[in-house]
Amino acid sequence: xxxxxxxxxxxxxxxxQLLYDGLTVLQHRxxxxxxxxxxxxxxxxxxxxxxxxxxxxxxxxxxxxxGSVGIGHVRYPTAGSSSAAEAQPFYVNYxxxxxxxxxxxxxxxEEIKELLTGEYRRHVNTNSDxxxxxxxxxxxxxxxxxxxxxxxxxxxxxxxxxxxxxALHKQISGGYACVSLISRYGILAFRDPNGIRPLIFGSxxxxxxxxxxxxxxxxxIHALGFEVxxxxxxxxxxxxxxxxxIYTQQCAxxxxxxxxxxxxxxFSRPDSIxxxxxxxxxxxxxxxxxxxxxxxxxxxxxxxxxxxxxxxGRYAALQMAGTxxxxxxxxxxxxxxxxxxxxxxxxxxxxxxxxxKLNAIPHEFKGKNVLLVDDSIVRGTTSAQIVEMAREVGxxxxxFASAAPPVRFPNVYGIDMPAVTEFxxxxxxxxxxxxxxxxDKLFYQTLEDLIEVTSINGDQSxxxxxxxxxxxxxxxxxxxxxxxxxxxxxxxxxxxVLSDEIIGLHNDE
Numbered sequence: 001x002x003x004x005x006x007x008x009x010x011x012x013x014x015x016x017q018l019l020y021d022g023l024t025v026l027q028h029r030x031x032x033x034x035x036x037x038x039x040x041x042x043x044x045x046x047x048x049x050x051x052x053x054x055x056x057x058x059x060x061x062x063x064x065x066x067g068s069v070g071i072g073h074v075r076y077p078t079a080g081s082s083s084a085a086e087a088q089p090f091y092v093n094y095x096x097x098x099x100x101x102x103x104x105x106x107x108x109x110e111e112i113k114e115l116l117t118g119e120y121r122r123h124v125n126t127n128s129d130x131x132x133x134x135x136x137x138x139x140x141x142x143x144x145x146x147x148x149x150x151x152x153x154x155x156x157x158x159x160x161x162x163x164x165x166x167a168l169h170k171q172i173s174g175g176y177a178c179v180s181l182i183s184r185y186g187i188l189a190f191r192d193p194n195g196i197r198p199l200i201f202g203s204x205x206x207x208x209x210x211x212x213x214x215x216x217x218x219x220x221i222h223a224l225g226f227e228v229x230x231x232x233x234x235x236x237x238x239x240x241x242x243x244x245x246i247y248t249q250q251c252a253x254x255x256x257x258x259x260x261x262x263x264x265x266x267f268s269r270p271d272s273i274x275x276x277x278x279x280x281x282x283x284x285x286x287x288x289x290x291x292x293x294x295x296x297x298x299x300x301x302x303x304x305x306x307x308x309x310x311x312x313g314r315y316a317a318l319q320m321a322g323t324x325x326x327x328x329x330x331x332x333x334x335x336x337x338x339x340x341x342x343x344x345x346x347x348x349x350x351x352x353x354x355x356x357k358l359n360a361i362p363h364e365f366k367g368k369n370v371l372l373v374d375d376s377i378v379r380g381t382t383s384a385q386i387v388e389m390a391r392e393v394g395x396x397x398x399x400f401a402s403a404a405p406p407v408r409f410p411n412v413y414g415i416d417m418p419a420v421t422e423f424x425x426x427x428x429x430x431x432x433x434x435x436x437x438x439x440d441k442l443f444y445q446t447l448e449d450l451i452e453v454t455s456i457n458g459d460q461s462x463x464x465x466x467x468x469x470x471x472x473x474x475x476x477x478x479x480x481x482x483x484x485x486x487x488x489x490x491x492x493x494x495x496x497v498l499s500d501e502i503i504g505l506h507n508d509e
Contacts, residue, residue, distance in 0.1 A: 001267055001415050002075045002088075002103040003029030003216045004199075006179035006187040008240040009068040010209035014040075016065040018224050019072045022213070023053045025220045028269060029103070032076040033087035037099040040067035042184055044097060048073075048087040069187060069242055071179045073101035076416060086128045089181070092135060095142045097183030102130035103216055104176035104197040104414040107476055112136060112172060133178060136171065140164035141182075158239050158247045165190050165237040166251040173473050175260065175413030175463070177232070179214060186241040189214040193252035194472050195234030195259050196413045196463050198274045202226035203246075210244040217272040231275050233257075258472040261462040262415060264454050265404045266312050266375045277456050280315060285453035286403045287316030287373070290445045291323035294401065298441070302369050303399060307331035309374040309386055310358070316403040317373035324371075331364035331372075331390070354385045366394030376404035377433070378417060380424030384437040391438070400439040405447045406430070409469040410484055412476055417466055419485040 003026030009015040019036050034056040035048025047061040053074065057065075073088040089101040106112065109129040115136075116122040122135045144160045165188070175196030180188040191199045201214040202221035213226050221228050232238055235252025259275055260267075270280040294301065305327045308317035311334065321328035335357055364370075370390060377383050383400060390398045406425035411417045420426055424433055434442030447467050454462070463472045 001029050002073060002101075003027070003220075004071070004073055004101045004103050004177060004179050005213065005215040005220055006071040006101075006181070006189055006240070007069070008187055008212045008242060008244065010206055010211055010244070011068055011242075013068050013206075014038075014066050015068055015070055016062050018213075019065075019070050020053065020057055020062065022215060022220045022224055023072045023074050025223045025269075026074055026216055027053055029216060029267065030074040030076040033084065034072070034074045035087045035089050035101070036065055036070060036072045037089040037091065037101075037181055038065045038067035038070035039181060039183060044091065044099065044181075044183065046089070046091065046099075048084070048089070050084045050087065069181060071099060071101050071181045071187065083126075086126045088128075088130055090126075090128070090131045090134045092138045095138065095145055096185065098134065098138050098141070099181040100130065100134040100137065100178055101180075102133055102176060102178045104192065105129060105174050105412060106132065106172050106176065107174040107412050107471075107473060107480060108172060109174075115171075129174075133168075133172065133176065134180070137164060137168055137180065140167045158241075159249075161188055161239055162237055162247075162249040162251055166253075169193055169235060169252045173475055175473075177216065184242065186239055187212075187214070188237060188239050189232060190237035190251065191232045191234055193235035193255045194463065195231075195255070195257045195275070196472065198259065198263060198268070199232040200228060200230070200274070201232060201238060201240075202228045210246075212240040212244070212246060214238065214240070217268055217274065219269050219272045222271075228273075256461065256472065258461045258463045260411075260413060260415070261450065261454060261464045262376075262404075262411065262466060265450070267415070270312075270315055277454070277460075281456060282454045283312075283315035283375075283403065284319045285456070286445060286450060287319030288323050289449045289453045290316065290401055290403055290443065291320040293446070293449065294320075294324065294443050297443070302397070303371045304368040305329045305331075305364065306371045306373060307364065307390075309372060309382075310334045312375040313373045313403065316375065316401075320371070320373055320401065326371075329364045331361050331370065332358045332386070333361065334358055354382050355389070358386065358389070360389045360393045362393040365390050367396055369397040369399070370395050371399040371401055372439075373401045373403065375402070376407060377402045377424060377437070378407050379422055380433065380437050383424075383439075387438040397440045398438070399441045399443070400434065400437060401443040403445055403450075405445050405450060405467045406433070407466050409466050410481060410488065411466045412471060412480070412484060413463065413465070413473075415466070416488070419488045420481075421485070 005022040007015045089099045106129040177197040177199040235255040239247040264282040306321035308314040
């Protein structure tokens with residue numbers, strides 16, 4: 001999972017600080033690397049490296065990231081290494097000069113790589129499917145503009161850009177939302193035909209000039225002082241020209257709106273609205289429905305307090321306490337200077353980090369029967385240690401609830417869920433999972449309930465593949481899943497902290 005943003009400001013106004021602020025708001029979507037590309041007077045300026053936004057961009061970098069047009073990216077990798085060389089945005093210098101940042105994952109990346117390196121003789125410098133996307137887009141633009149004569153101005157018809165995106169959709173498969181900076185022309189943004197990964201755009205008017213922003217979540221748009229226009233539709237492309245004009249077109253022959261439901265369970269910020277659905281309200285609904293099911297299964301419960309696992313379990317827990325008629329209490333204090341364990345690349349590192357990340361408040365546990373609530377359970381590493389912590393500070397009984405169903409299948413569209421063999425729910429019943437994490441009783445949301453209460457706007461199709469193994473793109477083979485298993489298991493994960501690389505660009509130090 002990654003976060004992307006693109007900005008077109010008024011002429012003569014540098015948007016580097018807006019990009020920085022937007023990436024900071026999207027930091028929850030990736031803590032592994034960050035990057036920005038801006039254009040000023042026909043010249044690109046790039047800064048990208050491993051680390052948090054605040055650690056990647058210093059004053060000297062910001063002073064060099066000039067221009068009124070730019071894109072940004074925060075990343076965590078979905079497989080393999082997390083080297084600085086794979087930080088985004090990526091860049092190619094022909095045609096025009098194109099930069100691209102991408103959120104998602106291509107499921108036919110190997111086929112695309114063979115096409116690019118074999119038939120088109122393109123050089124691919126990393127293992128990132130985002131670089132493949134960029135090169136394929138460049139090839140499609142080149143094929144439609146190779147006879148174009150440039151006389152100091154760029155006169156590319158927007159229809160040419162949209163037809164290139166249409167050709168792209170026919171060749172790639174998976175979940176993807178992209179922003180691309182085309183030199184001297186503007187920003188292109190597009191979303192996959194299933195709308196799996198989120199993308200939304202907004203605008204504002206300053207001194208009579210229109211400014212535009214496109215980002216992964218609405219919270220970034222609001223935080224920058226823009227007003228949301230709408231979500232980019234599945235298969236749609238939008239083009240934000242350097243002079244403040246917007247163009248839109250549906251570029252996919254067939255679309256089916258099936259966004260990733262895990263965005264509403266875990267990944268997105270609660271103050272975001274995605275595809276018209278409030279993430280906050282969806283999580284409240286999830287908590288209420290799960291509490292109703294607990295009352296059905298455990299009508300004579302002896303729960304004294306509902307305690308969330310911070311942070312994404314908080315909103316479900318708040319609603320559960322009210323529905324169950326028991327106290328809502330904060331029992332864990334989070335150290336906000338420790339990275340999210342879900343993103344960490346090895347089981348040993350995850351185990352080491354949990355107790356540095358959370359600390360229990362003994363007063364809220366001593367002698368009580370507590371219900372701990374989390375958004376989901378993936379490996380179970382964190383859940384088991386949290387249950388253990390509750391018992392250590394005096395809890396009498398420890399019940400555990402997951403606002404999401406059991407995670408039993410890999411996500412192939414851009415979320416770094418582990419290998420199937422590392423899921424705690426793999427080949428286990430609910431009672432067996434509860435026993436493994438040490439809970440006195442374990443409660444899971446059903447998939448049917450999750451879909452119903454998250455579909456706030458009425459009937460909604462979802463990608464819920466990590467819960468049911470049904471992949472909306474329909475072309476995910478067992479061979480592909482086996483390869484993914486090999487790439488995602490803990491023994492395959494490495495962290496390579498490399499120096500910043502300059503790949504034909506000024507990665508301004």
